[in-house]
């Protein structure tokens with residue numbers, strides 16, 4: 165018999181609830197989550213949400229074999245005084261390994277397709293991590309417990325109640341799950357976080373208890389403090405860019421003046437022939453190639469263009485080959501951690517990427533790799549609640565309502581006005597100069613605008629983040645549908661948003 169069933173329910177409930185509270189209150193838990201993130205041992209339900217049949221049969225076989233071994237090792241020994249069921253552990257290790265493998269595929273290849281190599285890599289990564297952790301397998305299982313409770317309870321909090329069958333199959337919040345969430349439901353019910361109510365209109369329904377709501381809030385705070393929620397958001401932005409197949413076309417449609425505007429930015433940056441220039445957040449190489457950054461440094465100069473999105477870079481690379489732009493090198497790197505020595509470049513530039521980064525770190529890195537007296541120039545999107553597209557308050561009301569209900573500022577995407585200049589000064593730059601700009605963004609048609617708004621700049625992603633998976637998809641569909649009528653009736657002017665921005669330039673500090 166399963167040890168869980170041998171334990172008396174009341175006693176087990178107390179032990180488990182005490183264990184959870186201990187975890188939630190112990191500062192070591194946030195550190196443990198940070199260590200897992202650093203080691204790439206991740207439980208990312210958003211990325212997982214984009215998996216369809218993305219695993220090859222060979223990859224699945226590798227994962228299944230490892231799940232069997234890990235479950236046998238973990239059974240009866242993960243938590244002190246409480247035995248998780250074998251079934252719970254099997255699902256947990258399956259989900260964890262899948263998530264780690266997808267994360268790797270996403271980072272290395274820019275796709276979410278997992279082959280045997282990524283699967284074996286995930287198993288190795290988890291084993292190495294666990295071997296270095298004093299409490300071994302209890303760390304990833306604890307991570308799984310916390311993240312999935314956040315997801316499960318969050319969905320219930322959103323819907324109010326859910327038919328038990330839908331909860332068990334994750335219909336609305338984790339539809340990709342191959343097995344069922346029965347064990348997770350049982351565990352939550354045992355702790356008094358969930359209750360099954362019968363009858364309700366849809367049959368037997370699951371609801372979140374007041375205690376469940378309290379725990380959800382505690383977990384949310386822990387995931388926020390540990391950086392897990394911010395990390396998740398960053399992954400989501402990256403996944404969106406990785407999957408934005410037609411970025412250049414979408415930009416040309418939505419922001420028709422963006423290329424001439426970017427030329428003005430390059431004038432502002434004052435680049436000269438012969439210089440060695442670093443570009444950050446280059447994406448598909450729109451500024452690098454289409455707008456001609458690479459030509460500005462000829463003859464003799466060269467450009468190293470970086471971005472963390474493998475897929476965007478792949479597109480940039482093929483454009484460069486077509487153009488014969490031999491003085492450009494594309495390299496995968498986030499702006500916060502650049503693989504270059506101090507002062508390696510004459511100038512460092514970047515366009516509308518800063519708000520996706522940890523801005524203080526990214527600016528410090530940009531200044532570090534620029535030679536003393538060299539230019540650092542940034543094109544920055546500015547977060548502004550004012551002067552938005554006239555039709556947007558009505559069109560995007562479901563999103564604004566959600567934002568209001570959570571006390572969030574609904575419209576901002578971008579950096580604060582003056583933020584980039586301040587960061588440049590803090591990093592030691594002198595002669596910092598800012599020019600305000602406006603770039604018109606037009607809702608030419610509802611489908612491309614909603615895609616751009618939610619996928620391009622990742623606009624509103626923070627508002628969508630706590631929604632269950634199916635709800636996010638439904639909302640995108642609803643916005644596109646509502647936009648049909650709005651785009652038919654409203655004038656082009658009413659569908660135009662003068663997006664505020666800043667061009668900011670400074671000189672990297674000289675030697676003391």
Ligand SMILES: C[S@@+](CC[C@H](N)C(=O)[O-])C[C@H]1O[C@@H](n2cnc3c(N)ncnc32)[C@H](O)[C@@H]1O
Nearest residue numbers: 405445446447450473498499515516517520521
């Ligand atoms: C709106 S696109 C801009 C691309 C390009 N600069 C342009 O103007 O067309 C934002 C880019 O920022 C990149 N990005 C996301 N996170 C980043 C990070 N941590 N460091 C640098 N770039 C990042 C995305 O991959 C994406 O290519």
